[in-house]
Amino acid sequence: MTTRSFKVSFYETEVYEGKRGTTYTVRWSVNGRRHGETYKTSPLAESFRATLLVAANNGEPFDVETGRPVSHATPAAETTWYEFALQYVDMKWARISANNRKNTAKALTKVTMALLRTEPKQFARSTCARPYASTPSTSSAATKPRRRSARSCPGSGATPSP
The missing domain is CATH 3.30.720 (Signal recognition particle alu RNA binding heterodimer, srp9/1)
Structure with a gap:
C-alpha cells in the first residue's frame, strides 16, 4: 500500500x-x-x-x-508479481507445449518463492506450490494438471482440501 x-x-x-x-x-x-x-x-x-x-x-x-x-x-506499479505471473500463464498456457508448460511453471514458481519474505506454511517445497500457483485460472479443466494433495508433498503440514 x-x-x-x-x-x-x-x-x-x-x-x-x-x-x-x-x-x-x-x-x-x-x-x-x-x-x-x-x-x-x-x-x-x-x-x-x-x-x-x-x-x-x-x-x-x-x-x-x-x-x-x-x-x-x-499500470505496472499497480500489479503485483503474483498477479503478473498468473496473467502471463493465462495468456501463454493454451499455445505452449506440455514440456514448455512444465518448465514455465517451474521457473515462475522459483521466482515467486524467491520473492516471498517467508516461506508459505502450507508448502514445504516449491514442487508442492507449483500446481497451485502456476496454472491458468481461466482455462478449461482439461488443460489443468491434476492438483496434488497434501499427502503427495511429504512434510508439508498441509491438510487436504475437501
Missing part, C-alpha cells in the same frame, strides 16, 4: 558542473521526504519540474515513496 500526501515542497534546480559535463537536478520533497531527478540539460529539468508544479497546483496527491504525482503512476 502506498502512502499519499498533499504536502509537497519544491526547491531550486541544482546545477552540478563536473568533469564529464553539467547535470541539472530537480529537487522536491513529499511529506518531508526528499526526492530528486537528474537531467543532462536545463530545459529537460525545468520541463519535469513544471509537470510536478502543475500536478501540485491541480491538487493531485503525491506518492511519498516515489515522490511522483499519483497520475504519473504506471
Whole structure:
C-alpha cells in the first residue's frame, strides 16, 4: 500500500558542473521526504519540474515513496508479481507445449518463492506450490494438471482440501 500526501515542497534546480559535463537536478520533497531527478540539460529539468508544479497546483496527491504525482503512476506499479505471473500463464498456457508448460511453471514458481519474505506454511517445497500457483485460472479443466494433495508433498503440514 502506498502512502499519499498533499504536502509537497519544491526547491531550486541544482546545477552540478563536473568533469564529464553539467547535470541539472530537480529537487522536491513529499511529506518531508526528499526526492530528486537528474537531467543532462536545463530545459529537460525545468520541463519535469513544471509537470510536478502543475500536478501540485491541480491538487493531485503525491506518492511519498516515489515522490511522483499519483497520475504519473504506471499500470505496472499497480500489479503485483503474483498477479503478473498468473496473467502471463493465462495468456501463454493454451499455445505452449506440455514440456514448455512444465518448465514455465517451474521457473515462475522459483521466482515467486524467491520473492516471498517467508516461506508459505502450507508448502514445504516449491514442487508442492507449483500446481497451485502456476496454472491458468481461466482455462478449461482439461488443460489443468491434476492438483496434488497434501499427502503427495511429504512434510508439508498441509491438510487436504475437501
